[in-house]
Amino acid sequence: MLKEFKEFIAQGNVLDLAVGVIIGSAFTSIVNSLVEYLINPLIGLFIGGIDFSDWTFKFGDATFKVGSFINSIISFLIIAFIVFLIVKGVNKVMPAKEEEEEVDPQVQLLTDIRDAVAPEKAEVAEEDVIEDQETTDPSSKENK
Structure with a gap:
C-alpha cells in the first residue's frame, strides 16, 4: 500500500498539480x-475619492458587502487573464501533439489484412510481369 502511494505521488502529474496549487x-x-x-x-x-472596497448596504438584518464582491470580481479577472497568458505562452512553446484519429476496429482489421496480403500479391504480380515479358519479348524467343 505504501509502495503504491509512493508511485502515485512520484507521478509527474500529481507533483505538477501540487506545485500549481501552492x-x-x-x-x-x-x-x-x-x-x-x-x-x-x-x-x-x-x-x-470613494473607497468602494468597504461599500455595503443593509436590507433588514442582512448586510450586503458589494465592495468585497467587486474586489473578488477584479481579482478573478486579473488571475484569469494571467492564467490565459501563461497557457497561451506554454501552448506556443510546446510542440503540438498530433491527435490520432479513432479508427473503427473493423477498418483497422481490414487494413491489417490488406497489409498482410499486399506482399504476397506483389510477389505474384512480379512473377506475372516476368512471365509476360518473356512471352512477348522477341529477343527472349530467339535466345531459346
Whole structure:
C-alpha cells in the first residue's frame, strides 16, 4: 500500500498539480493585495475619492458587502487573464501533439489484412510481369 502511494505521488502529474496549487494560492494573495491596496484606490480617485472596497448596504438584518464582491470580481479577472497568458505562452512553446484519429476496429482489421496480403500479391504480380515479358519479348524467343 505504501509502495503504491509512493508511485502515485512520484507521478509527474500529481507533483505538477501540487506545485500549481501552492503557487496559485500564493499568487492569489498577491493579486488580492494588488486589488485592495493599489487598484481600488486608483478607481476611487477616478470616481471622486470613494473607497468602494468597504461599500455595503443593509436590507433588514442582512448586510450586503458589494465592495468585497467587486474586489473578488477584479481579482478573478486579473488571475484569469494571467492564467490565459501563461497557457497561451506554454501552448506556443510546446510542440503540438498530433491527435490520432479513432479508427473503427473493423477498418483497422481490414487494413491489417490488406497489409498482410499486399506482399504476397506483389510477389505474384512480379512473377506475372516476368512471365509476360518473356512471352512477348522477341529477343527472349530467339535466345531459346
